[in-house]
Amino acid sequence: MSDEVRPPIAAAVIVRDGKVLLVKRRVKEGSLSWQFPAGEVEAGETGSQAAVREAKEETGLTVAEVKVLGERVHPNTGRTMIYVACDVVEGEASVVDDEELVEVAWSDGKQITEYVPYPFYGPVQEHLDATLSS
Incomplete structure (x- = not known):
């Protein structure tokens, strides 16, 4: 096991018209296959900048940070996660990054458990409860 500190992962929580954007990874991360557009924070970047960049690189969407929802060590992957609420700009x-992704989907509050059958991090769930249509 390496002592090297791995950079945090920034996730873009993008809600538009009462639905949240989910991406399906080509390779599962633990039990995760559907998740938010996300990737490692690069040197010199903030978590918010990384979330915005990753959304563009993976899905082609231009998004803007609304607010950082929170940060935690993910219980399945052991990686530090930074969750950033974003709005679509244009x-x-x-699927732009077809090496990493196989599918994208917009999910409302009722459908989301079909994609992600486990609970979200508390502040993310609160944001989704407030912004998704049911």
């Missing part, structure tokens, strides 16, 4: 979501 574009339509699609």
Whole structure:
């Protein structure tokens, strides 16, 4: 096991018209296959900048940070996660990074457990409860 500190992962929690954007990873991370657009924070970047960049690189969407929802060590992956609420500025979501992703989906509050059958981190769930249509 390496002592090297791995950079945190920034996740873009993108809600538009009462639905949240989820991406399906080509390779599962633990039990995770559907998740938010996300990736490692690069040197010199904030978590918010990384979330915005990753959304663009993975889905083609231009998004803007609304607020950081919270940070935690993910119980399944052991990685530090930074969750950033984002609004769509322009574009339509699609699979841009086809090496990492196989599908994108917009989910409302009722459908979300079909994609993600486990509970979200508390502050993320509160944000989704407040912004998703049921």
